[in-house]
Amino acid sequence: MTSIEVQDLTKEYGGKRAVDGLTFRVLPGRVTGFLGPNGAGKSTTMRLVLGLDRPTAGTATLGGRAYPTLREPLRQVGALLDAQAAHGSRTARDHLRVLATSNRIPDRRVDEVLEDTGLASVARRRVRTYSLGMRQRLGIAAALLGDPEVVMLDEPSNGLDPEGIVWIRQLLRRLAGEGRTVLVSSHLMKETASFADHLVVLGRGRLLADTPMRDFIDARVQPSVRIRTSDPAALRSALARHGHDAVEHPDSHWTVHHARVDDIGRIASAAGVPVLELAAEEGTLEQAYFDLTSAEAEFTTQPQEA
Numbered sequence: 001m002t003s004i005e006v007q008d009l010t011k012e013y014g015g016k017r018a019v020d021g022l023t024f025r026v027l028p029g030r031v032t033g034f035l036g037p038n039g040a041g042k043s044t045t046m047r048l049v050l051g052l053d054r055p056t057a058g059t060a061t062l063g064g065r066a067y068p069t070l071r072e073p074l075r076q077v078g079a080l081l082d083a084q085a086a087h088g089s090r091t092a093r094d095h096l097r098v099l100a101t102s103n104r105i106p107d108r109r110v111d112e113v114l115e116d117t118g119l120a121s122v123a124r125r126r127v128r129t130y131s132l133g134m135r136q137r138l139g140i141a142a143a144l145l146g147d148p149e150v151v152m153l154d155e156p157s158n159g160l161d162p163e164g165i166v167w168i169r170q171l172l173r174r175l176a177g178e179g180r181t182v183l184v185s186s187h188l189m190k191e192t193a194s195f196a197d198h199l200v201v202l203g204r205g206r207l208l209a210d211t212p213m214r215d216f217i218d219a220r221v222q223p224s225v226r227i228r229t230s231d232p233a234a235l236r237s238a239l240a241r242h243g244h245d246a247v248e249h250p251d252s253h254w255t256v257h258h259a260r261v262d263d264i265g266r267i268a269s270a271a272g273v274p275v276l277e278l279a280a281e282e283g284t285l286e287q288a289y290f291d292l293t294s295a296e297a298e299f300t301t302q303p304q305e306a
Ligand SMILES: Nc1ncnc2c1ncn2[C@@H]1O[C@H](COP(=O)(O)OP(=O)(O)OP(=O)(O)O)[C@@H](O)[C@H]1O
Pocket: 013, 017, 018, 036, 037, 038, 039, 040, 041, 042, 043, 044, 045
């Protein structure tokens, strides 16, 4: 199977570095979430991998080969970069047939991907009548047309309805399960957490993290414990005796920060505190991401004077 290799990659636009000495690999069999603030260089990196732009320095290859040297590129890598790319006056089916013919892909794949992306019933409508979500689906259909080993999608959930969001999650998991190399950029942290195994995070064109998603979160967010009791005074003093600080919430549950659920359970039980509810609160990708990128954002929102 094919991986994406980015090596010492740099891209300057008019002296400004959009991508700055990047090195990472995207491996087959897992979904890699591609994260970073606006302007971090995600789209530029994808464009460089697809040969749509030339690097100032370094290389971006697929299975060791530069995109322009691939003999039948759509069969090796499918990408969604810009959902507006399809010609508005064509039907979705014609758009895909043109792509299939020019890449020597059998016509039956057109019907398969239309079916896969839920567009079969609207395939004879002109693309200009499509909603943003339908265009996204069409872009994904085009990316999958050549049954490629590598799939790169730039913000695929954009414009999708709730059902579409569940669909894309399942699609990405399936593609990775089939052993493909899947790179997906997104600004939606809950979404990314639901489909990614691994993360590559950029900030100002540089690599900030290249790590399994679970490790990324665990390294940055301390776990906490949620607990509810009918005897708050007893809970508070039992926790205090063990050096834990607890915060009470209006709905009468408590959060114990920097704590593990096993330890808090034992403390409560040993002190005879009646426990109505006890749960581990895992750190979220969103918390970990903000922890990493807060100092890196290219555009930070300035508080407005009232
Ligand atoms: N064709 C171009 N000409 C000049 N500057 C560009 C060009 N393309 C990208 N840039 C600049 O390169 C930087 C990286 O942009 P890029 O679109 O790759 O970021 P991104 O991480 O994809 O951002 P977003 O999350 O907003 O899509 C930005 O400062 C952007 O303005």
